[in-house]
Amino acid sequence: xxxxxxxxxxxxxxxxxxxxxxxxxxxxxxxxxxxxxxxxxxxxxxxxxxxxxxxxxxxxxxxxxxxxxxxxxxxxxxxxxxxxxxxxxxxxxxxxxxxxxxxxxxxxxxxxxxxxxxxxxxxxxxxxxxxxxxxxxxxxxxxxxxxxxxxxxxxxxxxxxxxxxxxxxxxxxxxxxxxxxxxxxxxxxxxxxxxxxxxxxxxxxx
Amino acid sequence: xxxxxxxxxxxxxxxxxxxxxxxxxxxxxxxxxxxxxxxxxxxxxxxxxxxxxxxxxxxxxxxxxxxxxxxxxxxxxxxxxxxxxxxxxxxxxxxx
Amino acid sequence: xxxxxxxxxxxxxxxxxxxxxxxxxxxxxxxxxxxxxxxxxxxxxxxxxxxxxxxxxxxxxxxxxxxxxxxxxxxxxxxxxxxxxxxxxxxxxxxxxxx
Numbered sequence: 001x002x003x004x005x006x007x008x009x010x011x012x013x014x015x016x017x018x019x020x021x022x023x024x025x026x027x028x029x030x031x032x033x034x035x036x037x038x039x040x041x042x043x044x045x046x047x048x049x050x051x052x053x054x055x056x057x058x059x060x061x062x063x064x065x066x067x068x069x070x071x072x073x074x075x076x077x078x079x080x081x082x083x084x085x086x087x088x089x090x091x092x093x094x095x096x097x098x099x100x101x102x103x104x105x106x107x108x109x110x111x112x113x114x115x116x117x118x119x120x121x122x123x124x125x126x127x128x129x130x131x132x133x134x135x136x137x138x139x140x141x142x143x144x145x146x147x148x149x150x151x152x153x154x155x156x157x158x159x160x161x162x163x164x165x166x167x168x169x170x171x172x173x174x175x176x177x178x179x180x181x182x183x184x185x186x187x188x189x190x191x192x193x194x195x196x197x198x199x200x201x202x203x204x205x206x
Numbered sequence: 207x208x209x210x211x212x213x214x215x216x217x218x219x220x221x222x223x224x225x226x227x228x229x230x231x232x233x234x235x236x237x238x239x240x241x242x243x244x245x246x247x248x249x250x251x252x253x254x255x256x257x258x259x260x261x262x263x264x265x266x267x268x269x270x271x272x273x274x275x276x277x278x279x280x281x282x283x284x285x286x287x288x289x290x291x292x293x294x295x296x297x298x299x300x301x302x
Numbered sequence: 303x304x305x306x307x308x309x310x311x312x313x314x315x316x317x318x319x320x321x322x323x324x325x326x327x328x329x330x331x332x333x334x335x336x337x338x339x340x341x342x343x344x345x346x347x348x349x350x351x352x353x354x355x356x357x358x359x360x361x362x363x364x365x366x367x368x369x370x371x372x373x374x375x376x377x378x379x380x381x382x383x384x385x386x387x388x389x390x391x392x393x394x395x396x397x398x399x400x401x
Contacts, residue, residue, distance in 0.1 A: 018327035023390035042333035108310030129314035154284035162290035232311035254351035
């Protein structure tokens with residue numbers, strides 16, 4: 001296995017696939033299939049996508065009910081309104097947490113992830129353990145992340161088995177009435193947008 | 207094929223099919239309800255082999271009761287699982 | 303099981319929540335995959351199928367699977383040959399001092 005094991009002190013071996021992808025890069029450029037500029041653009045574009053994008057969408061939805069409706073009915077257009085480019089996603093669907101339902105996102109078959117709004121998926125999301133257990137025991141999985149839905153809330157798991165990518169719209173925490181969008185966005189973690197946890201209420205009174 | 211509508215009770219075909227398949231094993235033979243129609247898309251199971259995937263197939267979001275999917279499921283009866291399933295993997299519940 | 307990748311519901315242990323720093327070659331794998339898709343030279347569905355067909359699927363990391371699948375498709379689609387990829391990869395490994 002070439003993945004980094006956090007408890008090893010020895011410098012991990014570089015994967016043999018590193019040379020292979022570099023080889024493909026060199027050859028594709030040599031043969032003018034791709035240019036270095038195109039490749040570099042993609043790298044930069046992918047690096048620029050972070051969970052702050054998703055947080056921005058949610059913070060706006062919390063403060064603007066009409067935007068929230070648009071986000072829930074056509075997330076790609078709503079993202080575009082805030083200057084986010086979600087065109088690479090085949091389909092982007094936002095599912096809303098309510099006092100009755102808590103949503104959790106997984107892709108059991110391959111690790112599909114709403115990269116346009118969350119950036120790269122964390123290693124755990126791509127793990128065999130998450131992919132296999134999230135559908136069968138979502139509540140146990142969420143407990144591992146330190147979260148338990150309140151009594152009476154049902155859990156809905158979304159397995160991204162086709163081309164739609166899903167993101168969770170968490171409930172706005174208590175005690176945030178006087179916060180502006182930026183402050184609200186700061187409450188939103190990537191994990192809350194996947195659904196393994198929920199945003200925390202601010203610790204000090206607002 | 208007769209289209210399904212939200213609320214229709216459906217079963218995921220318990221079929222074995224070689225190659226690229228987007229209906230996961232854990233749902234095969236399981237019954238649920240059509241939640242909504244997601245649209246029409248080229249069949250990814252053919253596109254995966256460089257074919258056109260035409261004619262387009264209808265994609266449905268299907269909801270399942272977790273207590274129906276797993277023995278000893280930990281959670282209330284209202285817990286659900288949603289999966290996006292193509293029309294050719296679905297049959298009306300009760301049909302064999 | 304219809305495939306080694308079809309693991310929803312199978313048993314699994316605790317989820318390792320540690321995160322490795324994304325390496326440059328992994329960024330590159332992402333980018334090349336995306337760029338090839340953008341040019342219509344491969345589709346997401348082809349890429350998924352190629353990943354699923356890897357005989358050593360369970361032994362590879364996520365980006366290793368991606369890289370192996372991209373290689374498979376480039377050859378399948380006649381864009382590059384196995385021989386030239388092998389040769390170039392060896393040359394690069396030599397330049398790096400053999401890992």
